[in-house]
Amino acid sequence: MYFNDFNPVFVIVFLISWFVLQGTAYYQFFEKAGKEKWKGFIPIYNYYIHLQIIGRPVWWLILLFVPVINFFVALTMHLDLLKSFGKYTYLDQVLGVVLAPIYMNYVAWTHTKYVDRATSIPKPKKSFGREWFEAIVFAVFCATFVRWIFMEAYIIPTGSMERSLLIGDFLFVSKAEYGPRTPQTPLQIPLTHQTIWGTNTPSYIPAVSLRSYRLPSFGKVERNDVVVFNYPAERNFEDYNKRRDGEFHPLDLKTHYIKRAVAIAGETLEIKNTRVYINGEKSDDPPLMQHIYFIKTKEVIRDRIFEKYNIDPQNIEQRIPEGYFIHLPPHVAEQLKKLPFIEDVILQLRNEGQAEMGIFPNAEYFSWNRDFFGPLTVPAKGMEIAVSEENLAMYGSTILNYEANENAEIVENQLFINGKSVDNYTFRKDYYFMMGDNRHASDDSRYWGFVPEDNVVGEASFIWMSWNQNGNFLNKIRWSRLFNAIE
Secondary structure: OOHHHOOHHHHHHHHHHHHHHHHHHHHHHHHHOOOOHHHHHOOOHHHHHHHHHHOOOOOHHHHOOOOOHHHHHHHHHHHHHHHHOOOOOHHHHHHHHHOOOHHHHHHHHOOOOOOOOOOOOOOOOOOHHHHHHHHHHHHHHHHHHHHHHOEEEEEOOOOOOOOOOOOOEEEEEEOOOOOOEOOOOOOEOOOOOOEOOOOOOEOEOOOOOOOOOEOOOOOOOOOOOEEEEEOOOOOOOOOOOEOOOOOEOOHHHOOEEEEEEEEOOOOEEEEEOOEEEEOOEEOOOOOOOEEEEEEEOOOOOOHHHHHHOOOOHHHEEEEEOOEEEEEEOHHHHHHHHOOOOOOEEEEOOOOOOOOOOOOOOOOOOOOOOOOOEEEEEOOOOOOEEEOOHHHHHHHHHHHHHHOOOOOEEEEOOEEEEOOEEEOEEEOOOOEEEEEOOEOOOOOOHHHHOOEEHHHEEEEEEEEEEEEOOOOOHHHHEOHHHOOEEOO
């Protein structure tokens, strides 16, 4: 769900309710603190009075408009206000956070008195162990909240996005952009994903499972966004999403993948001679897109040549007496072709009409491969298709695996839902077609299909660290990549 998806009446009612609840709490708090109570209903100015009451500097008002930081500032102001009225316990703090602003009204309108500015109230004496325990609990809570709502760190483990993203790149991924999802497994060790650190033991209790909802977001996935998502396929012969007991991890804990959304819901994709076409028009290529080329040469290419053209040794697929198979961007391939000791540079292209094993959706019906694929329309919510042999071959697995239909099955080219045969099917979700920028070294939608909107985690924002495991000493850090935006 996105902000612009909300009914205007709902938005207005929500904002008015929040304003009234907050204002009525401030009304009483301000009077008890010796301030004019009517100021509690004046937006922004009431935060100024709030800061005076708790003893925090006025310039904190500016921080309330800084994303992410404003969460911590507001939380501190909130808890300080409770403290200023004699509410110090863990229970008070938990209720003040979870049930705000309802609990704030309870505190304001009951028999509480203004004690003093929170910054002037002496801290209660605590043991060394309790001090550390409370600090750790607070840090874990804040980190977990930020990781869930705003941003999470990821590392690139494979070369499927090279050269756009390199193995060893550490990314921050924005979850607010597409909307954070509520967890399916609430009983989970904080700051873990599938397993407890360093073990194969699940980090959650699968017996307690909730329905997941997507919270409001700032936007939707757009074409050519670099997206982190939960790997959708559940192949019985792979362990990507399996637990030790043989069952699959819940949706929000499936293995993370990162690819580029080359086509979004409702668009028709076709790949011709490695180039992507959307709705019949050529799409923009990623600036650092790569394919595999055969570098024909009888000589050994020295390391200095690879360094000059920024070729990572990990991109060398194979070395044979006649030359090298290397993953390269087209412009680098053209530059290498001009070197005197290189005889030729040949793009390793599959033949049109030659079906590739494992290609999506079904190699028996569609003679597609990684370089010649489609045309294929990406399903969109509300899109209707006729139930036919060809359409079931194209979309059948999507309908069965991701549409959350009860008792859906395909028997002899007929689709049955709840035991009834249907002649037409209307999709219930939006889907995306994801591809890696390293086009000949990417396990992506060309092989396992569409990514449902439920699986989307967030948008890759920027690289905050890049670690070259093949580098030496200070060269292990790729300094030029630090804090680069991801395009």
